[in-house]
Amino acid sequence: MRCVIARFPFDLFKNEVEDSMKGIKPEPVTGDAVVISRRVYPVKQVGEVITRQDRRDFSSAEVVRALSKLGFTCRTAESAVPAPAPARTPLETASALLGTPAAAEERSGDSL
Numbered sequence: 040m041r042c043v044i045a046r047f048p049f050d051l052f053k054n055e056v057e058d059s060m061k062g063i064k065p066e067p068v069t070g071d072a073v074v075i076s077r078r079v080y081p082v083k084q085v086g087e088v089i090t091r092q093d094r095r096d097f098s099s100a101e102v103v104r105a106l107s108k109l110g111f112t113c114r115t116a117e118s119a120v121p122a123p124a125p126a127r128t129p130l131e132t133a134s135a136l137l138g139t140p141a142a143a144e145e146r147s148g149d150s151l
Contacts, residue, residue, distance in 0.1 A: 042105040044090050045097035051089065053109045059088055071099040074112040082106070082113065 041050055060075050063084075071082040083094045086102035103113045127135070 040105075040108055042108065044086065044101045044105060045092055047090070047092075049090060049105075051105060051109060053111070056085070056089055056106070056109065056111070060085060063088060070116040071103055072114045073103070073106050074114075079114075 040052065041048060043049070057076055060078075060080065063080075065078050065080045066084050068079055068081050072079050073082050073085055074080075075085065082099040082102045085106065086092070086097055086099070087094050090097065103115075107113050
């Protein structure tokens, strides 16, 4: 498939991308990611390998667009980050500070 990354045209094929990523250890994912052969790679790492360009020369959106068209599963940075836990209510905060009933019984038993 023909695609343009960083203003340069590339002919990419799914099997060639998979072959080029074999033996390459995935870096920790902090942004957009792509699944290749059951491994999760940062999109910028894959873009650097398949285009042989510096990561600063292209955007992750360009690589995500190309890899998605090839049939790879891509994850955006928003979907990779879990949702924050809901804030505690004042009652839940007070209960956590007081401890569980078993812990309260142990403390009262120690003072006798």
